[in-house]
């Protein structure tokens with residue numbers, strides 16, 4: 001599903017964020033990416049949704065070699081990959097409903113299908129009753145639930161999350177994590193960078209640890225480790 005072979009990323013300022021990365025993530029897996037600040041976790045996962053391109057190496061997503069992917073096919077790839085950020089990235093001038101519908105409209109979804117799909121994902125994150133609200137009328141946890149709903153409305157094969165609980169209190173973080181688990185139980189692959197020790201140690205999923213731009217540990221039912 002996601003394969004990297006000898007991947008390296010050097011940013012234009014000369015910083016090599018990751019190098020020598022070899023990894024295979026299979027369909028349906030739930031993977032935590034952990035490591036100290038600045039280790040290269042965000043860079044590693046940005047490669048997966050082509051936010052950044054590798055300097056060297058090969059990345060294959062769902063059988064597509066990203067190096068050979070034409071620019072005009074990038075939106076097509078992105079449709080199959082949901083992305084969730086620490087700071088939610090909702091459009092402030094649109095309602096909850098519109099934020100999610102927008103993700104479908106840009107893919108040319110038939111208007112008749114949009115309403116059902118949006119209401120279905122709002123149901124999953126238990127926010128149907130807030131459909132007409134604007135993001136600034138919601139708590140942080142509610143905003144993150146909207147952003148998760150938006151990430152899955154196109155029914156992607158994989159959801160990639162970069163510190164999705166970084167701005168949330170512990171109880172709210174658990175609510176969010178339970179939603180990701182539900183999404184994974186429905187068959188979607190989940191890859192998540194996190195600093196949340198308690199969640200990683202409790203959930204017992206695959207853990208990939210990155211330090212100094214290298215994978216230093218890759219464990220099934222793994223643990224967070226000794227990082228802050």
Ligand SMILES: Nc1ncnc2c1ncn2[C@@H]1O[C@H](COP(=O)(O)OP(=O)(O)OP(=O)(O)O)[C@@H](O)[C@H]1O
Nearest residue numbers: 011013015016017036037038039040041042043044
């Ligand atoms: N756009 C960029 N341009 C130049 N250097 C960058 C860029 N993005 C990240 N870096 C550098 O690459 C290294 C890895 O950063 P990255 O954001 O991938 O780490 P991280 O493990 O996600 O950190 P954190 O846990 O603090 O979010 C750091 O040295 C960082 O300063």
